[in-house]
Structure formats: C-alpha cells, structure tokens
Amino acid sequence: MYAYTAKYDIDAALRERNFEYLADLIRHAAELKPDIREHLAAQVLGLIKRQIKLPRHPPAKQSTHKARREIALRVIEVEERAQRKKLSQSVADVAAEFHCSIGKVWSCLRDHREDERIRDAIRDEKEWFDAMADLAHEARWEAAIESLRESAGSDREFTDEEIEEEAKLLDEAGRDYEPY
Numbered sequence: 582m583y584a585y586t587a588k589y590d591i592d593a594a595l596r597e598r599n600f601e602y603l604a605d606l607i608r609h610a611a612e613l614k615p616d617i618r619e620h621l622a623a624q625v626l627g628l629i630k631r632q633i634k635l636p637r638h639p640p641a642k643q644s645t646h647k648a649r650r651e652i653a654l655r656v657i658e659v660e661e662r663a664q665r666k667k668l669s670q671s672v673a674d675v676a677a678e679f680h681c682s683i684g685k686v687w688s689c690l691r692d693h694r695e696d697e698r699i700r701d702a703i704r705d706e707k708e709w710f711d712a713m714a715d716l717a718h719e720a721r722w723e724a725a726i727e728s729l730r731e732s733a734g735s736d737r738e739f740t741d742e743e744i745e746e747e748a749k750l751l752d753e754a755g756r757d758y759e760p761y
Contacts, residue, residue, distance in 0.1 A: 586613060588620045595624060598639055652679055652686055653693035721748050 586606065594602045603625065610618050627633030652675060660671040668690075676686045725748035729739050739747075 586617055588617060591617070591621055591624055595628075595633070596636060598635060649689040650693055650696075652681070652689040653696075655679070656686060656690050721751075724748070725751055 591603070591606070593599075594606075603621070606613065606621055607625070610621065613621065624633060628635075655678070656668075656671055656675045659674055660668055663671060672683055672686045672690065676683045679686070722744060725744045726739060728751060729743065729747050730736065
C-alpha cells in the first residue's frame with residue numbers, strides 16, 4: 582500500500598492536516614521508494630524547523646463543498662426555469678431560499694458555473710421528471726380506458742373526450758394507479 586505513495590500524497594496530507602497519514606508513512610518508511618522517503622523526511626523536518634507552514638485554516642469539510650454545489654445547482658435551475666434575462670434575480674431568490682448572502686451565492690455560482698456536471702445534472706433531472714410525468718399520464722389514461730371497458734362491458738373504441746372525462750372522475754374518486 583505504501584509502496585505506491587507519491588509526493589503529491591504527502592503534500593496533500595500536509596495541506597489537509599492529515600497527521601495520522603504522515604505518521605503511518607513514517608512507521609512504514611522502509612516500504613517507501615527512496616525519493617518519496619527523502620521527500621517525507623524533508624517535509625517533516627521543514628514542519629519541525631517551522632520552514633514549512635501549514636495553511637492558516639483547516640480545509641473546508643466535504644459537506645461545505647456539497648452545500649456550495651447545491652446552491653450553484655439551484656441558481657442554474659431557477660435561472661433556466663424562470664427564463665430571465667438577468668441572473669441577479671435568480672441569485673437573489675436562491676439567497677433568500679438558503680438564508681445566506683447574495684455574495685455567497687455569487688461565489689458558489691462562480692466556483693461551479695463552468696462545471697459540466699451541474700449542467701448535465703439539471704438536464705438529467707429534467708429528463709427524468711419528464712419521463713415520470715409521461716409514465717404517470719399514460720397510467721392515468723390506461724386506467725381510464727380500463728374503467729370505461731369495465732363499465733361499458735365492450736371493447737369499443739372510446740373518444741379522447743370520453744377517456745379524459747373518465748380520468749377526471751377517477752382522479753376525483755382518488756383511485757390509485759398501478760406504478761410502472
């Protein structure tokens with residue numbers, strides 16, 4: 582496991598203040614490649630002599646990154662659904678929704694605006710919602726046709742108006758439809 586450690590792993594552990602990982606590396610130094618072992622020794626010595634300083638603040642928690650991404654995703658969603666010309670109104674709406682400042686929302690948006698995953702997530706979510714709405718409409722339509730056939734007792738073709746009227750009656754009656 583430690584034989585595959587790279588210099589950037591050690592640097593990342595320092596940035597993230599992951600001293601447990603560094604201690605494990607020191608314990609298993611014999612398994613490390615010589616250049617990695619030398620880098621580890623230089624970093625630890627630099628910390629002890631205070632030549633290397635840790636970041637002023639600990640890194641943000643993973644939940645912070647998720648929350649900021651969620652805010653950015655919501656801004657893009659509000660922007661696309663409202664089809665506004667100005668993004669500032671969507672930012673203000675999301676700031677009110679998340680009970681945070683407008684500046685924080687702009688910052689979240691700036692950090693994640695170019696992230697293709699956000700755009701893809703919105704598109705995928707919209708496609709999923711549309712597919713579910715289509716399935717629900719089809720199930721409602723089929724249930725109305727089935728109800729008409731049971732009441733009429735025939736296999737005749739029904740008009741769209743008859744089917745829609747029966748579907749409304751079923752909706753009012755609160756009849757459940759089988760999920761697909």
